[in-house]
Ligand code: ADP
């Protein structure tokens with residue numbers, strides 16, 4: 001019997017290092033993948049349509065909501081973001097675990113629809129360090145950085161429904177913590193109990 005993949009929700013302030021540590025944790029693994037979201041935000045320099053995001057206009061975004069093509073969606077700092085449903089459902093059915101890098105409102109929607117999803121909140125060691133990373137990343141205007149910092153403070157206050165917190169101070173340590181969570185989830189009684197029937 002094909003075991004279903006796991007849905008893993010990663011949230012945390014923009015610039016906390018979510019994509020950095022997820023890519024490090026799943027490097028070379030064929031049983032895990034990242035979902036590519038749709039967004040109405042404009043591409044940043046270097047971003048490629050279909051890689052970081054599918055960049056679509058607001059009208060197409062509204063159509064996707066109406067056609068129930070999105071598993072979840074939310075507005076974040078003036079732009080829309082959403083997770084295409086079909087990709088996620090197909091991968092899970094194929095036994096591949098799927099990472100969603102989504103903000104708190106979307107994570108809450110996923111948690112309600114799919115309570116078995118693993119929800120992880122990634123934070124930087126401080127908001128000052130977050131500002132430094134956003135400035136160093138060089139992809140956001142000063143105004144956008146201030147909006148993201150403001151939203152980070154709001155998200156911290158809304159984050160009480162997550163299962164785990166990873167503090168991304170050193171990348172290697174944070175990626176190892178993420179891997180440890182995935183390993184622990186794999187050892188859950190509910191996942192492993194079929195072994196008890198086989199002995
Ligand atoms: P997110 O996906 O959460 O928006 P990114 O993965 O794009 O964040 O990381 C934001 C920036 O911070 C990138 O320039 C990345 O290289 C850098 N970064 C990520 N983790 C660390 C870390 N532990 N220490 C220093 N810089 C980091």
Ligand code: 5GP
Pocket residue numbers: 010011012013014015037038041072073074076081082083101102103104105106107
């Ligand atoms: P950024 O503009 O920095 O790429 O992303 C801004 C925020 O949108 C981040 O917190 C990111 O996690 C979130 N985000 C990205 N894709 C989605 C999505 O499909 N749904 C939701 N709800 N949030 C998303």
